[in-house]
Amino acid sequence: RKQCPFDTAPIQVDVDALPINLAMLQLVDEVSTVPALATYSELVPRGLEQHDGPVDDPLSVAIEEAKQKEAQRLKSLLGEAEYEHFERMWERLEELAQLLRPGSGSSAPSQLLSRPIHRKLVSFVQCQPLEAEGRARTMRTARSVGERVCTELLLLQQNPHSLVNDLWSALRGRGCQFLGPVLQEKTLRLVLLALRHGDPLQRKVLVSFVVQRLEREFPSISKTNVGHVIQLLYRASCFNITKKTGEEVSQLALKEELRNYEALRREHDTQVVQIGMDAGLRISPEYYSHLLYGSETNKRPHMQSIIDKLTTADYFRQSTEELVITSRKSDPAEAEEMVKLRTYFVLLASINPNPEVKDYSMEQTASAVDAVVRVTFPLVKHPKYKAWVEQHKKFGSGGKKSKSGGSR
16 A cells, blocks of 8 residues: 555555646746656647647647547546546636736736635645545635635625724724724733733723823823723623622723733734624725734734634625625626526535545536636626725735724
């Protein structure tokens, strides 16, 4: 039995039996720079489908012969029926790879994608569906791509200005408040300063402590503002609540694991995202980073991890239904397009994301890859998408220093 020399994992399919990944090859400008492909360098200068010469020229003939020979080998390995599904799947993967082709300027295919979609597609075209593990990985990645495409289509339906107002309104409706990136951070650090040793304080005492230290730099700060920030931490379960014997007023003490700024801030940000989700708001991690930290700091990975943690297994299915409902309120033609895409989103949402599930047929895998193509290209061709991608890349790249922004 063959095993990997590094982790002793069993090798199910000999590497020599695996087909050339033409989807990945399309991303290589010069195959001659890859020594391992020397035998194919004369056949695949920029991908087999890229050659524009006459049908009967020597290169075209050689390409066709190589493809037929490879097809016969795979048919004998897989069988006629399985090969048909495999061939359809590879063709679809090559289509997706076109979106990843590098180039200069904003018109390059890879520049038309958001960073999350780009990363997921890179993982997708690397999958090897000839193996059972590769098919399982293809299915999970297909689901992940589909979920992100659905989310971005939803984000395109929203007005960013009303989205921000809706978020602040949702916070206020729960007795909470966001004071702007700078002022919110200073408030949280002062709460940490007052409670860092674990000694409990009454809420009104804690509020007074914070206000006294902020009012010189921020004259408009009020006890109500600070009280609403503390309420946000209260909702996030950041405090141990105690009452002294004979007293009716409770006291607040920070939980031991939250007595550092990074941990406290994460709980704070998680609560903001949770309130946004409860209000039915779809906000990208780039935009959350921009709103909560300003344009100078890129906290996209931090916000993405929080969103991932709060996302339920049913999120994808709910997003699909929400997308159809939301699109009906806009352009009728777009609503019709979203109804067509719903079938493919439902298929992708039905894939089990559990990595332990590996029993997928070639037909199931081909259908999932086809569904990814069906939903991804309409997103990329959406008239609002290019401007949306450019805007969100600005949010994630840093920029001018953000001011406090006043109270929200």
